[in-house]
Amino acid sequence: MKLSSVAAALLLTLATPVFSVPLERRAAESSGDSSVPTTSAAVSATSAASSSSAPVASATPADSELASWIDEETTFSQNGILANINPEGSVTGFITASPSKDSPDYFYSWTRDSALTIRSVLHMYNTSPSDDLVAVLKDFVTFQINAMNTDTVCDCLGEPKFNADGSSYTGAWGRPQNDGPAERATAMILIANALNDNSSYVEDTLTPAIKQDLDYVVETWDQTCYDLWEEVNGLHFFTLMVMRRALIDGASFLSDDSYTSTAQEIETKLDSFYGDKDYIEVTQQLSGGADYKSSGLDTSTLIAANVAGLGDGIYTPGSDKILATSLAIKEVFSDLYAINADSNSTGLSYAIGRYPEDKYDGLGTSEANPWFLCTLAFAELYYRAIDEWKSAGSIEVTDASAAFFQQFDSSAVSGTSYTADSDDFNSIVQAVAAEADTYFARVQKHASDNTMSEQIDRDSGEEVGAKDLTWSYAAFVTAAAAYNGSPSA
Incomplete structure (x- = not known):
């Protein structure tokens, strides 16, 4: 439809x-x-x-x-x-990254973008079910299953993007991108759970596709691939996080514990990304692509916590190493862009980009800009952290997270504990919520007439890059859900 x-x-x-x-x-x-x-x-x-x-x-x-x-x-x-779903001239289930077809041309369906987008649609459905939204979810499944069975350059499920007619893109590109199958598996599992009264559709259509993606994740999890920004070939924190979630979700959905052992191997590997720099470094085993990301700081680590955290404390939004990384990213972007000069005193956060060494300006390579979805990642992270702390009934400060909490309580040290409903706990929660709101305020300032493109010009504050970026809108939906106290699944 x-x-x-x-x-x-x-x-x-x-x-x-x-x-x-x-x-x-x-x-x-x-x-x-x-x-x-x-x-x-x-x-x-x-x-x-x-x-x-x-x-x-x-x-x-x-x-x-x-x-x-x-x-x-x-x-x-x-x-x-x-x-941006089923736009004119496309086959059923095509989700375009943007309606922009020139300067830049984003009129493609990326597996990753589509999977993350459909999770926002799923949140809409879970909150207020309708037959129209069921049709959108099933259209997504139709397109993705066709893509999984389409000939591709990489001859694998990690092919990153597809044309509006459903064929795979055959030009030069960073491939494979193995986060895509993991994100798609999680999206399909969530759809299956939402449509569980339709047992034949779940059993006959969704389950075989889910298993196909999960088996691919098991096969490839320790192999290098391109990252979510499509620039670096290596082993990536983000990719491993979404793989771990997919396998744990899959083990539960399929009642197959064989996926759990691989998820445990991934957990061990994830721990190696946090080291002497006191934050999570985004990539290991660099084997190609951009070679100038010297800091290892990348907002994708926070996005990973938002989309792949499972509430178990393992790199969840409120966990100590994720909070430490958020502080490091915030500090590195504080004076990187001219528009950030108006932060703090005006109730605006710093505008946040992908990573500090970034060169992609929305059209080519020069000086990069902040992104809407990266700025929104902070708002979502902090509200998800608040939800996590409330569920746990306390906040425990560690060596890793002490500097983060000192932003809000100068007396916070490793070992400090804030118990739910105490004045100190409420004060921290209120302060973190107020911080989160400044990221929404930053987005509000630059979202011209409510539209959100890919990027915000670092000097003028005007929107640049692909217009009406689907991922920007999806990121806002999930950030707002967290703000409203009902984080998306």
Whole structure:
């Protein structure tokens, strides 16, 4: 089914919020015009954003204004995602990375981007089910199964991108990218769990595809491949994290413990990425591609915690080494871009890029820029961390995380413990939530008329790179879900 034409038309009408969301611990509710015409898919997108309450601390007018904008931008982002699914001229289930076909040409379906995007759609469905969203989920499955059985240059499931007609891209590219099959397996498992009343579809269509991807992960997990940014051939923290999640999810879904042993091997390898620099270094065994990432700092480590954390404390958003890495990344970007000069005093975070040595400017190689999705990764990480700490009932400060917590409590040292519902615990949670909000505020400043491209110009603050980047919108949906106290699966 084709939803994109309706969704694209809706984008023009969403300059103001179209629903209200009750907000915990705030004095005011955000609300807006509910008269915008919708299809049932758009109604589902709207309802999904309004179903839960934000665990934020204070009730200032500024908080209320930001909350209202987050509601507004969530609706816009959800419809932005739908506009990029099944666009005109594509086969069923094609999710374009961007509608941009020139300077740059992003009119392709990347396995990774599509899998992460469909998880945002799945969050919309889980919050407010509809037949239209079921159709979108099944369209994704149709396209991906076809892709898995299409001839590719790498002759493997790690082929990174596909054309709008469903054929594989055959030009020169960084391949394989072995995070894709892992992310796709997790997405399909989540879809299977959501559609568990449709046993024949799960058993006959989803299960064989899931097993095919998981077996590929088992076969390739310790082999070098290109990273999620498509620039470096090596062994990557991000790729290993999504592989571990896929295998653990798969072991549970298929009742097959054989996948668990490989997941345990990956856990051991992950521990080796944190060393003397006191943060997670993103890549080991560099064997090709860009050779200038000397710091090892990369926002993908935080994205990995958001999309692949399993609530078990192993590199989850609230875990000590992830928090330490977030501080190191924040500090390295603090003065890298001219637009960050207005941070702190104005309630804005630093704009965050992919990694400090980055050279990709959205068209070619020069001086790189901040990315919307990287900036949003911080907001999502901190709200997910808050949810994690509340579930655990305490926050435990370690050697690794002490510097992070000293941003909010100068007396924090290794061994400090904050117990849930104590004044100190609440103070830390409120301070981290306030920090998270500054990343939303940064995005708000640069999202022109609610749109989000790939990047933000480092000097002017204008949007650059691929327009209406699907991954930017998907990142906003998941960050807003965490803000609203219901992190996506």
